Amino acid sequence: MEVIREAPLLRYFRWAKKFVKFVILSLLCVSFAILLLILYLRSQPLPETFVKQTTTIYASNGDVLDTMHRGENRIVVPINEISPALVDATIAIEDRTFREHYGFDWKRLAKAAYVDVINMDMRQGASTITQQLARNLYLSLDKTWERKIKEALLAIQLELNYNKDEILGMYMNQIYYGHSAYGAQAAAQTYFGKDAKDLTLAESAMLAGIPKGPSYYSPFVDFEKAKSRQKLILDAMERDEMITPKQAEQAFAEKIKLKERSASSIVEQAPYFRDYIANLVKNKYGIDEELFIHGGLKIHTTLDPVMQKKAEDIVAAVLPKDNPNLQVALVAMDPSTGYIKAMVGGRDYKQTQYNRVLGKRQPGSSFKPIMYLAALQNGYTPLTMMKSEPTVFTYDKNKQYIPSNFGGKYANAMINMREAIKTSDNIYAVKTIDFLGPQKVVDQANRLGIASTLQAVPSLALGTSPVSPLELNTAYAAIANKGEAVKPIAITSIEDNQGNILVEEKSEKTPAADPVAASLLTHLMQSVFERGGTGFRVVNELNRPVAGKTGSTDYDAWLAGFTPQLVSTVWIGYDKNQKVDDVKEGYLSKKIWAQFMESALKDQPPALFDMPAGVVSVYIDPHSGKLATENCPNPQLFYFASGTEPQDYCTDHLPANQQPTPLQPPDPSSFWQRMGSWWKPEP
Incomplete structure (x- = not known):
């Protein structure tokens, strides 16, 4: 049987046809596979990722205070x-x-x-x-x-x-x-x-x-x-x-x-304040470390960079270079808002990062205004008289407390509250807390913003319970606010990297004391800077009305005080219980405070402490405690809650058979008001 062979050309054509079919089928399969892959990939979400972004901290004027990125600045x-x-x-x-x-x-x-x-x-x-x-x-x-x-x-x-x-x-x-x-x-x-x-x-x-x-x-x-x-x-x-x-x-x-x-x-600005901000972000507002450092947050703060620079420069200039262990704390707030404007937690952040503005120390006599505020709301007036002399106090039935005045100096006579505040008389203070009961003073301090535990004992009058400079400053702000407490605010808002507001702080005022009593106390605290007052040594550095109170212990030196625009507190001392020389080192707290207050406010005119309704002003003869007449040699201006002022005139200096001629209250156009009318800031 004859075998018919297929022509080579036809065979090649058939193979080519099969190959083309295979290629087309393969391309279709590949295309279909690619299409399936694309559809699959399109349906799958991309992996979650956290793009690290730099968190920026801003000062109150919008300047960049710091950036947080830990090596990945984005x-x-x-x-x-x-x-x-x-x-x-x-x-x-x-x-x-x-x-x-x-x-x-x-x-x-x-x-x-x-x-x-x-x-x-x-x-x-x-x-x-x-x-x-x-x-x-x-x-x-x-x-x-x-x-x-x-x-x-x-x-x-x-x-x-x-x-x-x-x-x-x-x-x-x-x-x-x-x-x-x-x-x-x-x-x-x-x-x-x-x-x-x-x-x-x-x-x-x-x-x-x-x-x-x-x-x-x-x-x-x-x-x-x-x-x-x-x-x-x-x-x-x-x-x-x-x-x-x-x-x-x-x-x-x-x-x-x-x-x-x-x-x-690359010098760090306000390093202690920056650490304070970091602490608030993480511990008060609950923002974790990763989000804080790498979340691209925008943190807006209350810090005034100009005021902060002045504070740092003054601290550096005043503290002695030959005594590097002497430490300092300074904090300043706007009393009307609670905004923290400046914070210096130590003299050298590179040496120690411990923020002494938050550290607790005995405030000494700088605590007394808190007690006197309670007294003015419980029967005392600026003219309440008590004898300054060595005294033994008994409390809790059989316990004794024997305070003494600084340097063992006593008036050994009746003095009023103004004189007690001016000279920081300890006997008057302890007699006051003995009359009030220590718990009333503790309660008053708590309402003003002091959260530290205070011991309700007679020595509390002399500031034996430790508080932080920030707490004391907050309490003084309430006094400056006529009795309205404000919470200290360092952060006004925090935004995430999309502009969403995570945190927003607004000023809150809470009634903490009678406004009349707070205003009377403010006037009394101005006497600290008069001749004979514990703050008189720095009066030449001040060109505006101020109110304040010094404080000292064996280990601490304080001055806290305010104007209507600014309240600040300065502490001087050592970290390791080394005694402070009150004459040389203790004076530095007053010097730093006065220079800072004047420098911080140099672009603002002097402002008066105005009195609320319900306050009357009269001249008093300090010896008799009665209304002064034109014949009294040393009349003093006192403010009283209406109805509590003396009604009788001093007759100690009247000539025989002469009727008293009362001194009229001062003209509202006082020295400081006149000064404010022509004051202009330095260029």
């Missing part, structure tokens, strides 16, 4: 707030086909794969901007095939979920530019001291070259290498017709002005 801004020149420069040098590809540059990928196969390792990179973003956001930097595959899949997901501008914006905020600067905004501020939107073409080309080798191309490290890289990028931009040859030439010739990196530019 300030996220939208793409339209980044210079177009920097965007173009980045595309030109990193991924020139970025606008055309879908996450991969196939030519670069093929070349990289060839080199990698030849060398049997991962030498050649071909990552697009999208791939780099995927790696930076979600993956490690390991050079493995597994990581490359994950990177490719994530790049596809990014391209499926975001448009090109969104991807570019994320990339420009993610990339590392060296010197802890992540993202275009932080980099622009680090290298040029300006915002990313304000970068010139020359600056943009230099900045775009840094990510290739942040420690190699940094203009801070090697300016010539940075210039060489800048030229390469300008040439790439010219090649891609992003700029003209003339623009490239002019940009390269432009003189680059880098941000000064002197020591003064």
Whole structure:
């Protein structure tokens, strides 16, 4: 039987037909697989990521007080707030086909794969901007095939979920530019001291070259290498017709002005206050460490940077250089709002970070005004008389307390409350708390804002229960506010990186004492700075009405006081129970306080302490305690709650058979009012 052989051409045609079918079927399968992969990737959410952003702390005037980033300084801004020149420069040098590809540059990928196969390792990179973003956001930097595959899949997901501008914006905020600067905004501020939107073409080309080798191309490290890289990028931009040859030439010739990196530019401002802010953020407002440091928060504070600088300068100038162990605390608040304006927690933050504004020490006699405020609401008047003499007090049935005056000096005569406050008479104070009962004083202190535990014993009158300078300052603010307590506020608001308000603090006033009593006390506390008062030594440093009270123990020296605009407290002492020399070292608390108050308020006119309704003013003869007449040699102006002032006239100095002629209350146009009318701030 004859076998009929198939013609070779026909056989080849049949094979070709089968091969084409196979190729078409394979392409359809691959296409279908790719389609399934795309649909799958499109349906899957991208991994969660936390982009670390720099938290910024602002002073009250909007100045940046500090940034928190712990080595990853990033300030996220939208793409339209980044210079177009920097965007173009980045595309030109990193991924020139970025606008055309879908996450991969196939030519670069093929070349990289060839080199990698030849060398049997991962030498050649071909990552697009999208791939780099995927790696930076979600993956490690390991050079493995597994990581490359994950990177490719994530790049596809990014391209499926975001448009090109969104991807570019994320990339420009993610990339590392060296010197802890992540993202275009932080980099622009680090290298040029300006915002990313304000970068010139020359600056943009230099900045775009840094990510290739942040420690190699940094203009801070090697300016010539940075210039060489800048030229390469300008040439790439010219090649891609992003700029003209003339623009490239002019940009390269432009003189680059880098941000000064002197020591003064990195000096920490208000370090104790910054630590206080960090403590509030985490412990009061419940914001965790990671969100605080890397959450891109905007924390707006009450600190007055000018006032803070004055406080720091005065402390540095007044404290003796030959006694570095002598420490200080200073805190200042606006009494009407409770806003903390200045805070100095020690003389050298680098030596010790302990914030003495928050530390508790015995306030000594600076606590007495709190007790006298309670007394003025419980039957006392500014003219209440008691004898200043050595006295033994018995309490709790059989316990004894034997206070003494400073230096063992006693009037051995009847004195009034004004004299007791002025000279800081301890006997008068303890007799007052003995009359009131210590618990009333504790309750009054708590209402004024002192939260520390106070011992309800007679010695409380002399400030034996420790309190912090911040607490004492808060209590004094309530006195300045005519009896309305204000909570101290250091943070006015906290915003997240999307602008949402997480925390907002507003001033709150709470009635804590009778306004008439608080105003009477304020007038009495002005006597501290009169001749014979414990604050008189610094009166020449003051050019405005002030009220305050000194305080001293063997280990502490205080002065707390206020004007209508500002209340501040200064403490001087040692951390390790070393005694304070009251004459030399104790005086420094008064000097710092007076210089700070005058300097802090030098741009504001002197302000009077006005009296509320229900207060009357009369002249008193201090010897008799009666209404003064024209014949009394040393009349003193006193304020009283209406109806509690003396009704009888002093007759001790009247000539025989002469009727008393009362002294009229002072003209409202007092010295300070006249001074305020012509006062002008220093230029």
